[in-house]
Amino acid sequence: MDTGTGGQYTIRHVETLDKLRSFNLESICDAILLDMRFGRDYSLETIRYIGEQQVGVALIALCRDHEQLQRYKEEIHLLDDYILAERLVDGELSTRITHAIRRRLKEQELLRDKTLLQSLLDNVPDAIFFKDRDSRFTKVNRTMDTIYGKYHKSLIGKTDFDLFADEHARAAYNDEQEIIRTGESMIGKLEKETFQDGHFKWVNTTKVALKDNQGRMIGTMGISRNITELKKAQDTLAQERTLLKTIIEHALAGIFVKDLTGRYLVVNRRHIKYLGAQTEADVIGKTLYDFFGHEEADRISEADQTIMESDQGIENMVDHRHRADGSELWLLTSKVPLRDDSDRCIGLVGISLDVTEQKLNERKLKSTIQTLEETKLQLIEAEKLKTVGRLAAGVAHEVKNPLNVVSLGVEYLESHIEEPEELLQIVRDMSEAVKKANDVIFELLDYSSPHKVKMEPANINELISHVLCLMRHNFNEAGIQVEELLSDDTKPVRMDAPKMEQVFINLYLNAISVMKKGGTLTVRTEMMRMKSTGSNVSSAMTELFRIGDEIVVVEVLDTGTGLSQEEERKAFDPFYSTKATGEGTGLGLSVTRSIVEMHHGMITLKNRNDTPGACVRLLLSASTNNTDDD
């Protein structure tokens, strides 16, 4: 067919509706030219069929005249165009077809957009509304209608004042009028929608200006999302947060959270104080190394690492710390690993109680007890020696007089005899003997005069060497080699030197008595730090020493025959002796232990592991600068 506009159409001729039904219309043509002159019923059926298809195919009716067209009035809207055959001018047909196709496609497009929009409006869970300049609803979506239209036949024409209490309606109305006035949008406003019965909802609302095609302001449109549950959850969370914060802030303990690298993430006021800092900002992100000495920080960090690696918390650990300013601090600390949602350890949470005051009181008490014990010992000693002393003093007096006669006599002789040499020698021997007798009397008086226990810091190495030196003769006589392995790091120990000397004299004498055929006596000193109070530490040690205490260890080892089980058990009992009667009283080790205990130390006697023989182990607390320290 030749077209007036020069276009070219391919024409297909379909005779019956049934035939038409067998085709997919869009795939076979762009337009259908329906000849209405066949008969009304048939034409109507065909128009309806094509209309139902809602496809992008233009439908053009070809009528004889206006009169004939009028007979299809009820379905005329389904037509895209019509052509009156009697008036058809040349070239008009193709132009009309072209326009009909264009119109049809446009309509189709509009329909698609409308459907999309409607589908959006109908399916979003948010309430969407359109309002006129007086804030009357002109259109609402299904959600809006369902939620707010419950008590109204239709929302159209209603205002917020019909749905809500004045409180909200007024605010919303003002917002909308403001938008209309300024054209500015209101984005994501949190609104409390109060209903007339008093209940309320939290919504998040966005409202924008609504303009017509010409850009004239015709009202507003908006979308509201119900966030009541979210808001409730947020409020609950906020409340919990406030509660937690209040608890943490006002707890009568230091609370802190650290990450895997030991940096503080959370810290409360008290803990800030414990660290010697001023504000939270001084602590967050910092580590122990910013507040304590290197050694101390190392020690605590190590413990923290163990907690995080082993995934095992600790409870009520007493922690003695020294702040940078030199002040001391005792904390009773519990720590647990901190885990994330997937149960991975991401740090630790700790709570610390300041027990410094208790500790200081404990110290005072200890010092008092120590004084008391020393006094007690002095009393016992005094009591024991009072009788002996009285006796000794009397005897000494009686002996001193005649002795003085002899000594003066000998002195006289000594100054007058010049020869012979033998006689002179006799006199000198006598003088020597008198001196010895004198010394005995001094010793007797010395022994019986009451001793004051005087505790002063002293180096145990020096004392050990001194006593070894005093007894060198005894060792030589017994053919015993002495080996001194004394550590240079040995710290001073608070002790009563004469008493402690007695300890070593007793230990050495004991060693000599078990090495009659010679042997080696080894004396060793070393420093030890009390690290834990676990099961591998004896209860006696736990009682005497605290974690972090520095302990001086002295070992006296012999190469004798060692100990039987009974000896190991009874060695420290008074009057228990393995020596033959007359060789010893059996008081030696018992006295030794008393003296060690008086020094708050510990003494054990065991067989050696490396070789036959016994090992005496002495543990003494290293003296701290603080004289009343434990």
Add this chain to the structure above:
Amino acid sequence: MIKFHKSSPHKDAKRVLVIDDEPTFTRMVKLNLEGTSNYIVETLNESRRAVEVAKEFTPDIILLDVVMPEMDGGDVALNLRNRSATKDIPIIFVSAMVSLQESKKGFYQSGGEHFLAKPVDKETLCGAIETVLSTSQ
């Protein structure tokens, strides 16, 4: 045979009276002191006669035992100091009844009095006498 040469005292030798109930002790003190030629020594074993002997001997100094059976050193000293003739003679008490510390010192002062602890040797004895005499003159 041993020979003892008896030395005679210097012309300015000091006169010492030794009072002790033990004759052997006083004898030994006398022997030792006179052996130096610096002293003329009189001994007395009956403390009761102290004032009488002191008046007669007029010593420069008296060595006085404390524990004696008849009259103890304290009373003797009191008697001596109550008599004008003897009141200015300095006294050194010699005693075995002293504490350990005191005996270690040998010669010492206590309560304003001079003491010598037994047993005493010649050197300490002479030293004490010289010290007291030099301060009392």
